[in-house]
Amino acid sequence: MSAFDYDLFVIGGGSGGVRAARVAAGETGAKVALAEEDRYGGTCVIRGCVPKKLMVFASEYRDMPATARAYGWDIADGQFDWTAFRTKLNTELDRLEEVYRKLLKGSGVETFDARATLKDAHTVKLSTGEEKTAKHILIATGGRPQRPDMPNAHLGMVSDDIFHLDKLPKSVLIVGGGYIACEFACILHGLGVKVTQFYRGAQILRGFDDEARGLIADAMKGRGIDLHTGTTIVEMHCVGTPEADAMGEAPVDDVQYGQPEQEEIGSGPVRVKATNGTIRDFDAVFFATGRVPNSDDLGLEALGIEPGRNGAIEVDEYSQTKVPSVYAIGDVTNRVNLTPVAIREGMAFVETVFKGNPTPVDHELIPxxxxxxxxxxxxxxxxxxxxxxxxxxxxxxxxxxxxxxxxxxxxxxxxxxxxxxxxxxxxxxxxxxxxxxxxxxxxxxxxxxxxxxxxxxxxxxxxxxxxxxxxxxxxxxxxx
The missing domain is CATH 3.30.390.30 (FAD/NAD-linked reductase, C-terminal dimerisation domain)
Known part of the structure; x- marks a missing residue:
């Protein structure tokens, strides 16, 4: 009989963790458990790739009536219904989460709807108070969006919040120039929101091909997105407060009201002062200023695993930490933060640890x-x-x-x-x-x-x- 409760305990029910758990259990017969404190499917399925791509599809229909008319179709412009879309979106995400749960159950993985932390090299402690032991522990807790370190940053929403809005704002300021910022600028513009984008760098999409990102920037401006590079926020306050009044008046045609009250992201329109000296009011401010690994309070330090830059769990080419029994994959390692990469890392982990086939993770030439x-x-x-x-x-x-x-x-x-x-x-x-x-x-x-x-x-x-x-x-x- 094994000295441990499980051969493998996975912390995190996102794409990488679920794939590693079910392949280890289903293909090698390992006894596997997985704990997830939030929703199964992780960032990709619940608050990332999947809902975002469905919003991309929705936003692209805005221009279709005009194109269809040019091709001879008698089609009138329509009106986007956020409530109807969001209802169907949530139904689809619920369905996908249930798929993930069924895949785990069908593979024989025992699941715990609880937060798991490390007690020692072979023990995890659950938020339910239970403790479980495992020969191997795999951390797959992903990442989260990060607000900038500035006063009143809580007045701005992040990408996790966008899917929970009761209604779309009439105007939004998006702060950031990476792919998340640019994607949501196009999405929200396509859904009828007046979009302004600030990016402190000289050109959006840093790290991508210069010619390609220049064409995209020109296309975004041509579609009506008010894109400002070399610009960021100096100061922001809720409209109507003494602090906002002290900033000065915003142009009347910039005042857009209508954002629903939400305590966690502010309670109304926001007045913003930019580095270029302009003062404007927006229904909402959306920070797309980076993501950080979910490595806080996992118990890593007690095991001698000191998180690296931005909290990343440092691992070798086989996803192994300094503690031989503890591995980590996906965004929590801050290597290449893409869902298919996390899945590949999970598969390589199973090959290495449970199939006796040492498989380094290949991070080269990833489309x-x-x-x-x-x-x-x-x-x-x-x-x-x-x-x-x-x-x-x-x-x-x-x-x-x-x-x-x-x-x-x-x-x-x-x-x-x-x-x-x-x-x-x-x-x-x-x-x-x-x-x-x-x-x-x-x-x-x-x-x-x-x-x-x-x-x-x-x-x-x-x-x-x-x-x-x-x-x-x-x-x-x-x-x-």
């Missing part, structure tokens, strides 16, 4: 997508990154897609390949276009396999499509 309007799909090095390490050729084309050119819309598409001049390997692929996320998944296979530019050239184009341009660019736009 990703940014669901702005238009979308961006990317894999590999940016032009700037590649040029720093070797001489490259850049194959690039930008054009109006057939569908939108027909209706004389300004939308543009970008297709870009970064190629090593020495060995012709495609080092990076960047696409800005409707459906770019779908395209980059397939392009990512070729790049991951080490395809050369000539491999792309030998592939026959699918015509007429936007994606055919990826295999028809013959001459480099520039060499660096």
């Amino acid at each position: 990703s997508a940014v669901f702005t309007q238009p979308e961006m799909g990317t894999v590999g090095l940016t032009e700037e990154q590649a040029a720093e390490q070797e001489e490259i050729e850049v194959y690039c084309t930008s054009f109006r897609p057939m569908q939108m050119a027909f209706v004389d819309a300004p939308d543009r598409v970008l297709m870009k390949l970064i190629v090593s001049k020495a060995n012709r390997t495609v080092l990076g692929c960047h696409i800005v276009a409707p459906g770019a996320g779908e395209m980059i998944q397939l392009a990512g296979i070729a790049v991951k396999m080490g395809a050369t530019k000539e491999d792309f050239d030998r592939t026959v184009a699918v015509h007429p499509t936007m994606s055919e341009e990826i295999v028809t660019m013959r001459n480099p736009a520039r060499t660096r």
Whole structure:
């Protein structure tokens, strides 16, 4: 009989933790338990990828009536009903959470709806007062959005709050320039909210290809998003308070009322002073200023596991901490914070620990997508990154897609390949276009396999499509 209650105890019921638990139990026969203090499915399913993507779909219908009319359809503009959408969204999230619970149960995983912390290297303590022992402990507690360190930051909401609004604000200030900020700027604009965005950097989407992010910034401005780079908040107060009055008056046409009262994110319109000196009122302020690992109060320090930068749990290539029996995967390690990566890390953990096949996690050449309007799909090095390490050729084309050119819309598409001049390997692929996320998944296979530019050239184009341009660019736009 085992000296432990379980072979594996997983802390966290998000995508990575659930996958590791059910594969360990279902495929290796390990005795597994999992504890989740909130909802099963984690950030991705409950307050991240899934609800966000459904909001992206909803927001894209705003322009469809005008496009349809240009194609000859007699269609009138509609009105978005947030209450109806949110009701259906919550129903779908409830369904998905139940799917996760059933997957765990079907694999033989025992679950605890409780917070779990580490007591020692083989013991977890539950918020119910119970203690459980395990040969291995896997921490998969994910991350959370972070408000900036400034007075009255509590007046602003974060991404977790957006799905719980009773009604949409009439105006919103989004603070941040990363993919979450830009995605929600496009989403809320598409749903009819007046959107202003402040970002302290010189250009949004830092870390992505310069040409691609420049095109997206131009497209966002062209759609009506009031984007200000090199700008952030100096001061913010609730409208109507003496502190707000002392800031000065905001322009009358900027005053937008209607945000529902919510104690946790303020109780009404907010007056904001920016670094550029302007003073404006907004129904809501939305901070998209970064995320941090959920490593607080887990009992790590008592085991000698000191969290690293921003609270990340430091692990080796096999996701093992300094304590041999304790592992960590997903956003809590702050390596590559993407759901499919957390799932891969969970699978590699099971291979290593329960299948006797040491499997390091591969974090190279991971495709990703940014669901702005238009979308961006990317894999590999940016032009700037590649040029720093070797001489490259850049194959690039930008054009109006057939569908939108027909209706004389300004939308543009970008297709870009970064190629090593020495060995012709495609080092990076960047696409800005409707459906770019779908395209980059397939392009990512070729790049991951080490395809050369000539491999792309030998592939026959699918015509007429936007994606055919990826295999028809013959001459480099520039060499660096």
